Amino acid sequence: MTSIERRGRVWGLVAEQAAARGRRVSAADVCAAVVPEVQVTGAWLSAGPDAQAGHLLQVTDEVARQIADLQLTLGEGPLLDASASSGPVLASELADGEWGSRWPAFGPAASQAGAAAVFAFPLVVGAIRAGVLGLYRDRPGPLSDFQLGDALVFADTATLLLLDAHERPADLNSYRAEIDQATGMLTEQLNVGITDAFVRLRAYAYVNDIQLADVARDIVARRLRLVLDP
C-alpha cells in the first residue's frame, strides 16, 4: 500500500466515526477509529503544547483515562517521554525490566489499571506541539510494522485536525521541505509563533483553493508574501 492510499484510508476511517456521531470531523474521532485498526484495547488523546499542561480531549474507555491521569499524577510515563523527545515511545511490555526501571512508579500502576503495553505518539510538526496520542493493550506485545505505520498516520491526522479545522485529504501527502520552510518564514512575516504560522499557511491555501505545496513554494521563492488585513 502506498502512503497516499494509507493516508486516504485512515482519513476515511476517522471521517466515518464523525459521520456515525453526526458531527464534523475532529481530532477526537481519531481515538475511536484507531483502536480497531491497529488492534489495541483503547486510546486517549491529549491536546496542548506540553504533556504536563495538556488536557485530555478524548478517551475510549476507563482504563485509558486512568493511564493518562496516572502519568500526570506521577510525573512520568510514555506520554511525557514522547512529548519531551518529540518521537514515539513504544513500550510493548510494561512488565519488562527495561521499561520497569524507566518508569518505576508508572509501570506497576499502569499494569494494575489493566495495561500491559503502552504506545505514545507525539502530535508534532517540527517545533509545533499539538498534543499526544496514546494507545494501550491489555496484553503485552509490539505493534507490527504495518500497525505502526497506521498508528503514525492516525497521529499525523490527529495533529492536523487539532491544529486546524480546514482539513483536506489532498494535503495529507508526503513531506515537502518547502512547507516547513514557508512556515518558518511566516513566523517573521506575520510576527506570530510557529503554530499560528502553520495554521495561517494552511488557511490561505484552503481559502484560495490552492495546493498547500504550491503556496509554500511561492512563499519560499518570494513570489508571495502573506500580510495581515488591518
Place this chain on the structure above:
Amino acid sequence: MDGQLLSDTFVELTDTMVADFDIIDFLHVLTARSVELLDVSAAGLLLADPRGELRVVAASSEAARVLELFQLQSDQGPCLDCFRSGQPVGCVDLSADPRWPQFAHQAQQAGFSAVQALPMRLRDQVIGALNLFRGTVGAFDPEVVHVGQALADVATISLLHDRSMRRTDTLNEQLQTALNSRVVIEQAKGKLAERLGIDVNQAFTLLRDQARNSNQRLSDLARAVVDGTLALPAPGGSPRASRAGRIRQP
C-alpha cells in the same frame, strides 16, 4: 582504495549492538565512509518510513541531501527506481539521459554528472537505497560499485538481522525523532531566511556554522531559533515579493 579504512568501516557497520546505538549516526557513517572509500563526490541515503514513504535520512553533504529530497518531491530519479525495483540503477552521463529529465537537470545544477544507486536489501525486503554522486562523466569502476553494494548490504543486515522486537521499536523511535528534527531545521531555515533577507540555503549555512562554533547540535539550535529562546539578529529587510496574499486577522 584504502584497505585499512575499508576493513575498519565493515567493523563499524556491524557494531550495532552497543548501548547508545543511534540509527541516524549509523547511516551518516555509511554515507561519509562511502565518499571516503569510493572516490565519489557525495552520497545520500533514503530509507522507507513505516508509513510507507521514502525519507532522506542521511547525506554526506547538504547538496546531496537537497538532491535526494528533490527526487522524492518530483517522484523521479535513479534512487526511486532502485528502491522500487530492488536493483542497482546507474547513469554515466546525466546530460544525456532521458529517464529523469527534472532530476538530471537538478543534479547537474548541483555539480553532479553521474550517479549510481544501490539497493539496501535483504532477500525480498528493500528498506532503502544508497546513492553515490560523482562530478565527472563516465562509468563507475566495477570495484566501486561492488564495494558500495557490500557496504549497503552490511548496513542493511546490521539493521535487520537478529534483532529483538524491542530493538526494532528503538530504531523506529529514533527514526521518527530524527525525521521530526529535520522538520525543525527546515522551519528554522525559513525563519532565519525571512528575518535576514537571505535564501534558505544561506540560512542553513549560518545555522550549521553557528552550531559548530557553539558546539551545539544543529537540531537543538534550530529548535531554539524557532521557539524564540535564542536572540536573533535584527530583521535585515526581506526582498519584496511579486504579490501579497492578504489574510484576515483572527
